[in-house]
Amino acid sequence: MDYLWIGLGGILGALTRFYVGQLFTSCFGTAFPYGTMFINITGSMLLGLIQVLALERFLFSPRFRLFSGVGFCGAYTTFSTFTKETLNLLQTQPATGLLYGAVSVLCCLLGSWLGIVAGRWLFARRSKSD
Amino acid sequence: MLPLLLGISAGGVFGAIARYQLGRMIMNRWGQSFPLGTFIINISGSFLFCFLTGLLTAGAHIAPWLFAGMTTGFCGAYTTFSTYAYETIKLAEDGEKTTAFVYVLGSVLAGLTAGWLGFMLSVRL
Numbered sequence: 001m002d003y004l005w006i007g008l009g010g011i012l013g014a015l016t017r018f019y020v021g022q023l024f025t026s027c028f029g030t031a032f033p034y035g036t037m038f039i040n041i042t043g044s045m046l047l048g049l050i051q052v053l054a055l056e057r058f059l060f061s062p063r064f065r066l067f068s069g070v071g072f073c074g075a076y077t078t079f080s081t082f083t084k085e086t087l088n089l090l091q092t093q094p095a096t097g098l099l100y101g102a103v104s105v106l107c108c109l110l111g112s113w114l115g116i117v118a119g120r121w122l123f124a125r126r127s128k129s130d
Numbered sequence: 131m132l133p134l135l136l137g138i139s140a141g142g143v144f145g146a147i148a149r150y151q152l153g154r155m156i157m158n159r160w161g162q163s164f165p166l167g168t169f170i171i172n173i174s175g176s177f178l179f180c181f182l183t184g185l186l187t188a189g190a191h192i193a194p195w196l197f198a199g200m201t202t203g204f205c206g207a208y209t210t211f212s213t214y215a216y217e218t219i220k221l222a223e224d225g226e227k228t229t230a231f232v233y234v235l236g237s238v239l240a241g242l243t244a245g246w247l248g249f250m251l252s253v254r255l
Contacts, residue, residue, distance in 0.1 A: 006147055007146060009146060011139045017206060047212035048219070073212040078209055078210070079209035080206060081205075082211060083241040084176070087249070108215040
């Protein structure tokens with residue numbers, strides 16, 4: 001049954017990434033991968049929030065965490081596209097490639113941390129026996 | 131457009147499930163202090179993604195739905211940035227600052243190396 005929820009989240013995550021990517025390409029072109037950067041940062045924030053609500057506040061069932069965290073956020077964000085885009089930029093504009101890599105990693109770490117902190121702050125602690 | 135969306139969806143299902151299953155297997159066996167599961171997943175996925183795009187660069191004919199399914203669908207969903215960021219923050223929170231630093235930088239450097247190797251391999255095939 002776990003596979004069903006992860007698979008469903010995976011489809012939604014992959015399709016959302018595709019559409020958001022297309023939207024960014026149509027607005028900002030393909031010179032700089034704004035789309036993947038936006039996707040990875042927002043997905044990292046969302047996963048941080050989901051993990052806190054599920055594992056520390058027990059507001060989500062394990063099944064919903066598999067769907068939204070492992071399935072959706074995992075599939076929405078992507079490391080392989082990030083790698084390929086960084087390599088492409090490093091070959092043509094090394095400084096931009098370095099900037100893309102560094103900003104992506106730092107903003108995603110910040111995003112994940114913000115998601116975690118927001119989750120802890122917004123939802124008062126409950127005991128597991130609630 | 132529909133074949134493309136179906137390809138990406140199918141790839142997304144398999145990618146997400148493969149990540150979950152492989153990640154669990156690796157963590158059960160070796161993952162005590164280092165998030166080796168996500169590390170191996172992101173590096174192998176980067177290799178595969180760049181290998182596939184290299185094939186296209188080298189002039190291989192791959193149907194668009196199949197290519198999008200394997201790259202945007204499978205590789206995109208198999209690899210993950212959100213778990214990578216979350217694991218790094220958790221390591222830092224737990225006081226494992228050195229491990230967090232090695233993980234965050236090591237993933238990027240190993241991913242770039244693997245991607246470059248994948249691309250080189252496919253162009254030479």
